Amino acid sequence: MTETKNVILEAKNVVVEFDVRDRVLTAIRDVSLQLVEGEVLALVGESGSGKSVLTRAFTGMLESNGRVAQGSINYRGQELTELTKNEDWTSIRGSKIATIFQDPMTSLDPIVTIGKQITEVIIKHQGKSAKEAKEMAIDYMKKVGIPEAEKRFNEYPFQYSGGMRQRIVIAIALACRPDILICDEPTTALDVTIQAQIINLLKSLQKEYGFTTIFITHDLGVVASIADKVAVMYAGEIIEFGQVEEVFYDPRHPYTWSLLSSLPQLADANGQLFSIPGTPPSLYTKIPGDAFAMRSDYAMQIDFEEHPPIFSVTDTHWAKTWLLHPDAPKVEKPEVIRDLHEKIKTTLTH
Template sequence: MEKILEVNDLKISFDTYGGEVQAVRGVTFDLKKGETLAIVGESGSGKSVTTRALARLIPSPPGRIKEGEILFEGKDLTKASEREMQQIRGKKISTIFQDPMTSLNPTMKIGNQVMEGLIKHQKIPKAQAKKKTVELLELVGIPNPEQRLNQYPHQFSGGQRQRVVVAIALACNPKILIADEPTTALDVTIQAQILELMKDIQKKTDSSIIFITHDLGVVANVADRVAVMYAGKIVEIGTVDDVFYNPKHPYTWGLLGSMPTLDNTDEDLIAIPGSPPDMLKPPKGDAFAPRNEYALEIDKEMEPPMFKVSDTHYAATWLLHEYAPEVEPPAAVKRRMKGMASSASASNEEGEQS
C-alpha cells in the first residue's frame, strides 16, 4: 500500500522557565493511503504534540521541532514556509479537535464556518460553496441542513457540533484527517455514532486517518494499526491484532489491564503503578522502567531499541532480547485478550449474518 506520510526521528521540545521539556523524543512511523492509525497512551505521552507537528501547529515559541523529518507528498514539512503550510492545512491535512465548542466560532453562523475553507482553498463561488456545505452537513448526519445553515453553534447539541467540526475538516477532501480525541466530550451513544460516521466517510473518500485516543476500546473498532506512546516515544507499533492479541511491551499490558470490558465486570481493573516521568529530566535507560515490575538491570542503563516481532509488529523492550528471561503478560491481561478475541469473533459472525 502506498505511503502518504513518513515521520522520521521527530524530536519536539518546549522551552519553559523551568528548562527544556522534551515532549517528543525521536518518533518514527508512516501512514498508508486509506489507513487508520491510532496513537494511544496516557496524558502527557506526546500523542497530540506529535500530530500537531504534522500540520505545523506547534506554537513557536515556546515549542520547536529540534530534529527529524515529516515527509508528505515528497516534501519535508519541517522545512516548509508558513505560506506553504497555509496551502496544506485544511486542504490536504485537516484536524478534528477534542472540544467542538473551542473549534467553532460562537459568533459565526455554522454555514459560514463550513464555507470559509471551501472559498479559501477551492476558490469556488459563494453559491456553489453553499450548495457543497448543505451536502456536507447532510453527509455528517445534520437534519434539515438548509435551515440550519443560519444557526449558531449554541443552537446545536454536543454531538451535532462535533458533526459540524467533522464537516469542516472534510470540506476540502483532505488526504490526511487527524482526529484528536474527537469523541471524549461526548456520551457513549453519540460517541459510537461519530466513530461510525468517520469509518463511513473514510470508505467514501479514501482518506487516511490518524486517531489519537487514550481509550483502547475505541481503537479496536476504528484502527488498522496502533502505535503505543510513552514518555515521548513509540514503544510498540503493529496491527490491531498484533497489539491487542499479542502485546509485547509491559506498558501495553498495563493499558490493556486497565481497560474495562463487559466480560469482566467482577474483576478488578489493574492500575499501572507510579506516574509518567518528568520530561524536563527524562530518565536514563527505559523511561518505563520505574513503573515496570518486569524491568531488567539493563533497563536502568540503556534505552531499548525497537525489536522486530514480525513484519508488521515492533516493540521497544529488552524483554525481547534473545538473552532476556521469558516473561508473559499477567493472567488478568490474558483474560482480557481472550475476552476481546471472543467479542471480535462474535461481532464478525453477526456482521456476516446481517
C-alpha cells in the same frame, strides 16, 4: 520500519522541544513513523505521552515556545520541517492535513452561523462560488447526519448539541478535502452513545472518501473498531507498533499490557479496573533505559541502565523492550489480557 508502499507521510528521528521557564522539555523523543495511504493509524497512550504534540508538528501548530529540534517530516516529497512561517503552512494545513480537535465548542466560531463556517472553507479550499458552496455545505451537513440541514444552515453553534457540533467540525474538515485527517480524541467530550455514533460516522466517511487517518485516543476500546495499525506512545516515544490485531492480541511491551489491562471490559466482579501505578518520568531530563521501568513489574536491571532498541516480532510488528532480547527471561503477559479476543467478545454479547 519495512513499509514502503504508498507512504504519504514519513517522520524520521523527530525530536520536539519546548522552552519552559528556562528549561528544555523534550516532548517527542526520537520518533520515526510511516503513514500509508488509505490506512487508519491509531496513536494511543496516556495523557501527556506526546500523541497530540507529534501530530501538531505535522501541521506546524506547535505553541510558540516549541520547535522540531531534530529529524525530518516528509509529506509527499515535501520537507515540512523547512516551513517556518505561518503563511508557509497555508498550502498544507487544512487542505492537505486537516485536524478534528476534541472540543467542538472551541473549534467553532460562536458568532458565525454554521453554514457560513462551512461555506468559507469550501470557497477557500475548493474555489467554488457562494451558491455552489452553499449547496455543497448542506450536502456535507446531511452526510454527517445533521437532520433538516437546510433549516439548520443559518443557526449558530450554541443552538447545536455537543454531538451535533462535533459533526459540524467533521463536515468542515471534509470540506477541506484533506489528504490526511487527524482526529485528536474527537469523542472525549461526548457521552458514550454519541461517541459510538461519531466513531461509526468517521468509519463510513473514511470508506467513502478514502482519506488517510491518524486517530489519537487513550481509549484502546475505540482502536479495535477503527484502526488498521497502532502506535503505542509513552513518555514521548513510540514503544510498540503493529497491525491492530498484533498489538491487541499479541502485545509485547509491558506498557501496552498495562493499557490493555485497564480496558473497561476487563473490570473485575466488583467493577474494579486495573490502574497503572506511579507516574510517567519527567521529560526535562534525559531518561536512561526504558522510560516505563519505574512503573513496571517486569523491569530488569538493564531496563534502568540502557535504552532498549527496536526488536521485531513480525515484519509489521515491533516493540522497544528488553524482554524481547534472546537472553531475557521468558515472562507471560498478565492473566487478565490473555484470551483478550474471547473476553471482549463475551462482554459484547452480554
